[in-house]
Amino acid sequence: MKKRLVGKVVSNKMDKTIVVAVENTVRDRRFGKTLLRTSKYKVHDENNECHEGDIVRIEETRPISKEKSWKLVEILKRNILTSEEEEVSKGEGVPE
Known part of the structure; x- marks a missing residue:
């Protein structure tokens, strides 16, 4: 049986x-x-459907690359940000 884990997306770059x-x-x-x-x-x-802050379920699989041996099974909870919060988190817009 393959291992399944639940975690939070910290990077999708x-x-x-x-x-x-x-x-x-x-x-x-x-x-x-x-x-x-x-x-x-x-x-x-x-x-490429996940974003930072999403809660996801992952499953162990065959090695896909040197460091990648897990695949995405499902997105349990999406992180909902408004467009204004996204701009501030990226550093593009400075609130006045």
């Missing part, structure tokens, strides 16, 4: 590739404290 951050909690062996660990995976997005 490459063609047909997104970077997904998956958070995992682990327990420290010595002190017993619960720690949050984040792993980043490069994921194949055939139709």
